[in-house]
Every structure is written in C-alpha cells, then in structure tokens.
Amino acid sequence: MARVGVREWLALAPVMLSGKLARYSDDTGGPLKRFETDFCEKFGLSHALTMCNGTAALISAIAAAGIGPGDEVLVPAYTWIATAAAPLAAGAVPVLVDIDQTLTMDPADIVRKITPRTKAIIPVHMANMVCDMDAIMRIAREHNLLVIEDACQAVGLTYKGKRTGSFGDAAAYSFNQFKNINIGEGGALATNDATLFARARMYHDIGALFRGHLEFIKEPPILGVNFKANQIQGAMLNVQLKKLDPMIAKMRRRYDVMTDILSHSDVLRVGPHNDVGNAAGLHVMFDTEDDAKRFAAEHKRGVYRLYDSSRHVFTNWQPILQKRTAHPGMNPYKWADKSVDYGGDTCTQSLDILKRTCRISLGENYPLMLMAHLAKRMVQQRPAGGQLAYAT
Incomplete structure (x- = not known):
C-alpha cells in the first residue's frame, strides 16, 4: 500500500x-x-x-x-x-x-x-x-x-x-x-x-x-x-x-530476502509466480487447510489465510450466485442464451488452494531488517504432537 x-x-x-x-x-x-x-x-x-x-x-x-x-x-x-x-x-x-x-x-x-x-x-x-x-x-x-x-x-x-x-x-x-x-x-x-x-x-x-x-x-x-x-x-x-517504481523496488527486494528465508521451512512452501524474476507478492502454501489456519493464527500481523478474505472469494458473492439485480426486468441472466451454473461443484480447485494458502505482507513501508526478522520467525517445524512451532 x-x-x-x-x-x-x-x-x-x-x-x-x-x-x-x-x-x-x-x-x-x-x-x-x-x-x-x-x-x-x-x-x-x-x-x-x-x-x-x-x-x-x-x-x-x-x-x-x-x-x-x-x-x-x-x-x-x-x-x-x-x-x-x-x-x-x-x-x-x-x-x-x-x-x-x-x-x-x-x-x-x-x-x-x-x-x-x-x-x-x-x-x-x-x-x-x-x-x-x-x-x-x-x-x-x-x-x-x-x-x-x-x-x-x-x-x-x-x-x-x-x-x-x-x-x-x-x-x-x-x-x-x-x-x-x-x-x-x-x-x-x-x-x-x-x-x-x-x-x-x-x-x-x-x-x-x-x-x-x-x-x-x-x-x-x-x-x-x-x-x-x-x-x-x-x-x-x-x-x-513518481513514488510507484521506488516502492515496487522495495517490494521486490523484500520478496527476495523473505522467500530465501522461508524456503528453508519443511512445513510451508513459497507459492509459485508466473514471472518470479519480477515478483512483488508473497504467498505460502501448506499441505492441509488446518496447517494454513494455524499459521495464520500464529502470525496475525501481516499474514492472513486467503479463504478468510471473504470479499475476494466467489462463494461470498451472494447477489451474483443468486443472480439478483436491482430490477428483475433488467437482469442480464434472463437475456443469456442458457443458464450459467454457479452450483456446488463450481471452482472447487480454487477453494482448495485458497483454504491452504496464506498471503504474507512484504512490509514495503518497514525496514528490510525487520521483515527479514519476521520471516525467520515464520520458519517453522512440526514437533511431536503435530502442532506448528517456531524453529530455533
């Protein structure tokens, strides 16, 4: 931001x-x-x-x-x-x-x-x-x-x-x-x-x-x-x-430093990019939904599970899923040649990914050393009992 x-x-x-x-x-x-x-x-x-x-x-x-x-x-x-x-x-x-x-x-x-x-x-x-x-x-x-x-x-x-x-x-x-x-x-x-x-x-x-x-x-x-x-x-x-490119350069630098640290975790996986050489957004993926939930709960500042950002997940777009507009006579779904289906099997792949993925802020307005420190704290291991814990 x-x-x-x-x-x-x-x-x-x-x-x-x-x-x-x-x-x-x-x-x-x-x-x-x-x-x-x-x-x-x-x-x-x-x-x-x-x-x-x-x-x-x-x-x-x-x-x-x-x-x-x-x-x-x-x-x-x-x-x-x-x-x-x-x-x-x-x-x-x-x-x-x-x-x-x-x-x-x-x-x-x-x-x-x-x-x-x-x-x-x-x-x-x-x-x-x-x-x-x-x-x-x-x-x-x-x-x-x-x-x-x-x-x-x-x-x-x-x-x-x-x-x-x-x-x-x-x-x-x-x-x-x-x-x-x-x-x-x-x-x-x-x-x-x-x-x-x-x-x-x-x-x-x-x-x-x-x-x-x-x-x-x-x-x-x-x-x-x-x-x-x-x-x-x-x-x-x-x-x-005029501020845009300097800010993006900060984001790029933080991405490189933080992903290098996070890549040493055996619990999370840094998410892929379509152009990693210019990456300025950071997300991490887990094997299970519960692991992602625990990670987000442990690191409340600057971390959130994507599925919990309800505004951006299609299952919460009720007016669209219910095909409701301000006036029924102006409803585009009635003009379509066929019914567009938003049923229970819609985009299940997306839901699976969102439930197992957390976004991590790059903190472009904070010192690089602080963001590196936070990334080190995020590097976690799974001890006996199956709970996530900070690595030493």
Whole structure:
C-alpha cells in the first residue's frame, strides 16, 4: 500500500487556489491530463482515461468494447467482486474460472469454460501476482476473444518486461487506499485502441457530447454514465506516480530476502509466480487447510489465510450466485442464451488452494531488517504432537 504524505498535500494547494476542480474546468487539461500523459509513457500505452474508481474503469472498458446482453465474460473465482459485477453492469454475465497456485486464472480452465457465447476474458493480476499473459493472449487469439486486464491490484508490476495492463485490448487500474498508487479512491482505463478509447470516453461522461472534444471521432455518439475523475485526484496522482517504481523496488527486494528465508521451512512452501524474476507478492502454501489456519493464527500481523478474505472469494458473492439485480426486468441472466451454473461443484480447485494458502505482507513501508526478522520467525517445524512451532 502506497503512503500519502506532505508531497500530496502540497500538490493540492495550486488546484484548490485555482478553483478549477472539475475534469473539464481547466482548458489545459490540468493535473489529470499531465497524469494521463505520464502514465501512458511509463506503461507503454497510447491512451489513458482517469476515472472515479477501478470498478468504473472495468465497466467502461466492457461497455466500450461492445460487450452486452447474451454475452459471457470469463472472470476468476478469486478477485474483488467488482470484476464479476462489471460484466453484469453492461448486460453480460460472468462465468467463473478456476485459479491455479499462482493465485491467478488457470489457463487450462479458461479453455474449458469457453462457449460460443464467450466474448472476453478478464484476467486479474491479483495481490501483485501477475497472470500468465503468454498463455492467456494465445488462448484469446485462438478463440477470437477480447482481453480486458484487471490490473487494479498490481498497478505498475511487470510481466516479462511489460507493465500489467499493456497486453490486452484494454485495462483497468485502481488507485484506492489499498493499492500501489493511493489517492484514497480513483481509477483509470488504458488501451492502445483509439476506437475503444473514444467509446470509453463517451461512456464514462454522459455530457461528453457537449464538451467540444469529440469532433475528430468517427464513432457515433453513445450515452453512458458519470464516472469522471476530478483535478484534486489528478494532483495527488502526479505525486503518487513518481513514488510507484521506488516502492515496487522495495517490494521486490523484500520478496527476495523473505522467500530465501522461508524456503528453508519443511512445513510451508513459497507459492509459485508466473514471472518470479519480477515478483512483488508473497504467498505460502501448506499441505492441509488446518496447517494454513494455524499459521495464520500464529502470525496475525501481516499474514492472513486467503479463504478468510471473504470479499475476494466467489462463494461470498451472494447477489451474483443468486443472480439478483436491482430490477428483475433488467437482469442480464434472463437475456443469456442458457443458464450459467454457479452450483456446488463450481471452482472447487480454487477453494482448495485458497483454504491452504496464506498471503504474507512484504512490509514495503518497514525496514528490510525487520521483515527479514519476521520471516525467520515464520520458519517453522512440526514437533511431536503435530502442532506448528517456531524453529530455533
């Protein structure tokens, strides 16, 4: 989680004094335009559009891509509920896909879940764990599917030399309090597709038709919603963007040191990565669910069992599992060609992995020596009686 401090506070003063707080109140584009330009340069993308949050970016990307009623979108069983809710907001339905031990979408299950109604894949770079984008992009090309990357939980991370979000047709990022860029709440859509970007800009701002900046777009006008960001967010984002790579470097260093220590345990196993050379997220796996529970109970600070993070486990997404929307006449499940099944045998592989896995914070805001010390305390052995205990 990125820190917010004096530099963000100082960056707000000029915006507040100008009185130009709204997205289009500054003819120069203001701090938001500066951020979007610098973000594209850093991430190797052509277009970026700041929004009120990451969920808005996901919904806008799906809508701009023309995905809607009767379409299916593949989403992972382990993610924030917004990933699965976003297709529903556009009239499509989410189809749940298993994760593998990297905590990201299992490419083998993606293939199993594709139907003639599948239109897109939303791979989630979860908890700073990057997806196997080589496999996912290969599958997408073979089946003529769109890829909308959910990079909300891995802003700035790289996979084989490229930034998350730069592989697919579009990407969504989050800048809320718990993300690698932190302005309290915010997000962005990014893409290399000029048409998708134009449609997303119209969709995210229901007043775009009257703002005089769409003359060059050949796309017909579309209505949408109001997901705009403001210049106060832009001012903070410009400061946070400069902090991003130094923070990720700290996370990388702590990952290397802590995994080297944890690898000496005969009880736990450091979880795999799709690009371990750039890893900045740490999880450990156990043989049994009970072992994972005991480990989490022993190390309450900075450690939690993934299954206990209920918000991110699909079995707790009750409105989706029960297929309920605000109005029954606007329920996308009624528009689908067939019933999407979320029954008892859904994504059992994911549940098994989540029950036996714990995430460990890398503590990027704490001294490296302290995190190394905590890792040493986590190296455990199983004494007589079967209980986990600290190694000496």
